[in-house]
Amino acid sequence: MEATRRLLESYFPIASFIAAIVGPKCEVVVHDISDPERSIIFIENGHISGRKIGDGSTDLVLKILKGEAYRDRHYIVNYKATGPRGQQFRSSTYFIKNTEGTLVGLMCLNIDITHMEVAAEWINHVLQGGALTLPTPMDTASEDKPQESEFLQGNVDDLLQHMINNALSKMNLPIDRLSSNEKIEIVKELNEQGVFLLKGGVSQVASALSISEPTVYRYLQKLR
Template sequence: MSNHIPSQLQPYIQLVEFLGCVLGNQCEVVLHDVRNIENSIVAIKNSHISNRKVGGSLTDLALKILKNKSYVEKDYLLNYSGKTHEGKIVRSSTFFIKDDLGNVVGLLCFNMDLSKMVETRNLLDSLINGAFEVSSNGLDLNGRTPGDIENPIEDFHTSIEELTTSIILKTLSETTISPDRMSADEKIEVVKQLNEKGVFLIKGAVSEVALYLKTSEATVYRYLNKLDTKQQNGKFINELQH
């Protein structure tokens, strides 16, 4: 076991191998070291599901969790939907590994490949109802159902560059205005959304964002400083009011 891996994560490395064998080859088990966003995967079993490997990066959802610190009040997330780079549908759960101060140091993730099950269910639905239907019970963390294959909330990528580009393009697709026609305020809003998704936790993300927004790195940094100042002022006003 590598000395670069935090001591809190060392016991989980063997557990990844064990759980991967117990749960079967349709369940991918992954251990992430969140200190190293670009190369967070330190152990993985049944990697054929997402085609990731040791040295791979965090996912978009994991970045968002680190950014908004939702792990503070939770110990785990259960049964949310995801999609691999190849389009496989997975049902995922994540356990937060924390230090003595409650800070997250690692993530133990389970990704169950549902592709064949979804195909079988849709086939049965078509035979029973005469049309494909998607239905399920139980809510996941975003208010969607675990079987909601139309709107997976996590994407798996094989490289940090791929992840960064995917989040940027997805965010830009949510507006009808092209970057070269955006006002400064509209670009600030895009930067705000990307910041909330944890994009700027990734090394080199500022230059990538600047490229897609058709502006300079200095301008993106200025937008981030403006957002940070606004957030700090908001906290100060809120404290005065209470």
Template sequence: MEKSFLSRYKLLVEFLAEVLGENCEIVLHDVNDYENSIVAIENGHISGRKVGDSLTDLALNVLKDQEKLENDYLTNYTGKTYNDKKLRSSTFFIKNEENEVTAMLCVNVDLSKFIEARDLLNSIIGVDDNINEAKQEEDLSENFTSSIEELIDSIIESSIGNASIPPKRMTADEKKAITNKLDEKGVFLLKNSVSKVANKLETSEATIYRYLNHK
């Protein structure tokens, strides 16, 4: 991706941050470099990230899912930081002349203060808002990590954690199902992911490759 083209959006990152304030993180990702995708970020204190950090799990999933890439943007989905801070996130897809996604402009609003205010009001008026919150968890969600290693571990742990039994007691079919699920999430777009998955599932790299080649 041409640096001059990306530079235009770097200015937009600064502009949006000034307009929206310190409660809103603005991030520009170059998707040609998964491991060091962040090329500009303002208010990084919200997620703890910086320039040179990696893509998120949602970004990988989107890059793997052609149907999502047909959209111009995704809006108002749930984000979560490493310390469980909740965010409302939106992503604009920056595409080239061939309509390929080359970068992503992300806006992450820190909901912490709003949630505190809501809970205070609910404690006064006695309203339980868990129903709407539970529904949102079923929709798009995103986890923010600083490194590619943390990202891989986060996706693998969440997938294995959702299984009813630990890896050492899983059958080959169960391990294959988790491998296919990880593939759908874009995990295997990342370097060294096969060895990490093999280690987590307590199997060999050759077995993981066999699962991927025989879906």
């Protein structure tokens, strides 16, 4: 554990270096994945997203841990993220691995491009006399581009509710009209996203689906 901590701490000055170069609109975060509920151990320009040391992982971090996408790559770049106040970010994540190749942490860059998009549209309109169709971060990403997005929220309960709401919105039906199979599909999707890596995941999903916690565990058993 001490070796892992030293490895993660070696990225702190790198994070500060990047933030100093890019400027105050760039948030840089170092995550310790051993504790998803309090994974943020270092952050520069945290005022951008409102997060702080001791806050939890994001939905994308949980998905990375669950899906093990880090095994065959070193980083993912240029994906979209949104902040709690509706800000738009262009984000990238570097996978921090130990000498055995085991993932132990993440260094994440989140550049606030909310006002840049507005300015770019205005400049394009003045110069070309037409509306701008902006390329998304996905369009301009490298071959490593993931089809991902991220919600930059440090509060675990809010993050869980955000992920659950997203899953429920795909059903287009009220909870009381969902069949058992549809609820199993929701549990499956949330499991793939890493919701149950968080301690309150089972309880919050059970409440949202109007089922008991043992029922959630039973659904998870069926998915194995």
